Amino acid sequence: MIPICLTVNGRVVSKTIEPRTHLADFLRERLNLTATHLRCEQGACGACTLLIDGQPARSCITYVALCEGADITTVEGLEDDPIMVALRRAFSKEHGLQCGYCTPGMLVTARDIVMRLSNADQARIRTELSGNLCRCTGYVGIVRAISHVVDERRRGELAGIVRQEGPLGPVGARPAGSNSGRVTNAPTAAPSARKETSLGEIALGLGGRQPNVEIKQSFVVSRSPADVWNFFSDIAHVVPCLPGASLIRPPAGEHVEGKMSVKLGPITANFVGHARIMRDDAQQRGVIMGAGNDQSGGSRAAGEAEYVLEPTASGGTRVMLTIRALLVGPLAQFGRSGIVEDIVARITEAFAYNLEARLTGAVSVDDQSVQAPLKVGTLFRQVMWARMKAMFATIFVGPKP
Numbered sequence: 001m002i003p004i005c006l007t008v009n010g011r012v013v014s015k016t017i018e019p020r021t022h023l024a025d026f027l028r029e030r031l032n033l034t035a036t037h038l039r040c041e042q043g044a045c046g047a048c049t050l051l052i053d054g055q056p057a058r059s060c061i062t063y064v065a066l067c068e069g070a071d072i073t074t075v076e077g078l079e080d081d082p083i084m085v086a087l088r089r090a091f092s093k094e095h096g097l098q099c100g101y102c103t104p105g106m107l108v109t110a111r112d113i114v115m116r117l118s119n120a121d122q123a124r125i126r127t128e129l130s131g132n133l134c135r136c137t138g139y140v141g142i143v144r145a146i147s148h149v150v151d152e153r154r155r156g157e158l159a160g161i162v163r164q165e166g167p168l169g170p171v172g173a174r175p176a177g178s179n180s181g182r183v184t185n186a187p188t189a190a191p192s193a194r195k196e197t198s199l200g201e202i203a204l205g206l207g208g209r210q211p212n213v214e215i216k217q218s219f220v221v222s223r224s225p226a227d228v229w230n231f232f233s234d235i236a237h238v239v240p241c242l243p244g245a246s247l248i249r250p251p252a253g254e255h256v257e258g259k260m261s262v263k264l265g266p267i268t269a270n271f272v273g274h275a276r277i278m279r280d281d282a283q284q285r286g287v288i289m290g291a292g293n294d295q296s297g298g299s300r301a302a303g304e305a306e307y308v309l310e311p312t313a314s315g316g317t318r319v320m321l322t323i324r325a326l327l328v329g330p331l332a333q334f335g336r337s338g339i340v341e342d343i344v345a346r347i348t349e350a351f352a353y354n355l356e357a358r359l360t361g362a363v364s365v366d367d368q369s370v371q372a373p374l375k376v377g378t379l380f381r382q383v384m385w386a387r388m389k390a391m392f393a394t395i396f397v398g399p400k401p
């Protein structure tokens with residue numbers, strides 16, 4: 001148990017908590033603030049959205065231990081807020097809710113839209129709302145309600161609170177050790193002024209830190225371990241097998257610099273990173289220590305990947321992969337749920353496909369233009385669709401024996 005002190009709806013709260021407690025659980029179970037709803041508990045639906053230091057955040061994937069000194073505001077704390085009053089009225093008038101389960105999170109996001117975007121049209125409102133899912137309304141009433149309040153505000157009929165833009169990133173997810181004092185709503189730096197980090201400054205691997213993503217996967221290719229090991233010795237041939245990845249410059253010994261583009265739902269990350277690749281010829285085992293950041297989106301990743309080759313009975317090779325990584329930033333919201341694991345599985349599948357094509361000569365190893373028939377941009381939809389199918393199968397057919 002650890003002590004925590006933070007401000008919730010203007011009241012200073014000091015408690016002792018389990019380090020693994022999430023903010024939403026803390027608010028609901030310890031403070032009886034039950035307007036913050038929990039649905040997916042994996043950062044996807046937005047039902048748990050509240051404000052941390054004035055910025056919308058997912059409380060289901062925020063550790064309360066990382067909110068030491070933070071200013072938390074739930075919908076209960078916005079009862080008299082003029083924009084929230086206008087939004088509640090507009091939601092009622094436009095039938096912007098049915099069961100109401102999504103409504104607290106929807107209202108918090110709506111308030112943020114009204115405060116930031118004085119000219120938002122309905123298309124923009126829909127885009128901004130894409131992180132809040134409603135299973136009842138069809139969104140028409142919600143979008144219309146927000147649109148009315150945006151108009152009211154533009155006409156000067158609402159109090160002039162302006163949300164200051166802070167840097168993108170996981171509000172509330174401040175690193176341990178930086179918790180002293182209350183963090184205000186003042187931005188630390190405008191996004192455009194964010195410090196560019198040179199690759200040399202990014203420490204490789206986990207460096208003793210705890211990973212928040214741990215994945216084990218394996219795949220089989222038809223060629224022998226010797227062939228696969230030999231292929232892996234040339235990183236310039238390996239990288240094009242990875243969907244969305246490319247080298248920035250030719251490898252220098254064990255060191256490589258590359259980039260990778262990943263799109264997850266509304267988030268696009270263009271990672272630039274570097275890695276060190278170590279190989280053990282005797283055991284046909286390799287370790288890759290890497291780190292990278294998405295300087296436009298604020299996500300960062302560092303970690304280690306280990307691969308081991310094993311012969312299969314049919315003369316092929318099983319490649320066993322273990323990834324341990326620390327993901328920080330907007331993409332980290334997907335880490336807890338297994339969505340990252342599903343996505344890595346699909347990238348691995350595509351990698352295996354590309355590898356096989358090159359090993360068998362179907363694609364030239366020097367052909368950088370040919371990659372797997374996987375659209376990285378559709379990964380999130382594919383994964384969510386696969387999950388929904390599994391969920392419906394469980395509901396209507398029953399669990400697998």
Ligand code: FES
Pocket residue numbers: 037038039040041042043044045046047048049058059060061
């Ligand atoms: S419950 Fe937090 S995003 Fe769904």
Ligand code: FES
Pocket residue numbers: 096097098099100101102103133134135136137
């Ligand atoms: S009103 Fe029911 S989930 Fe949105």
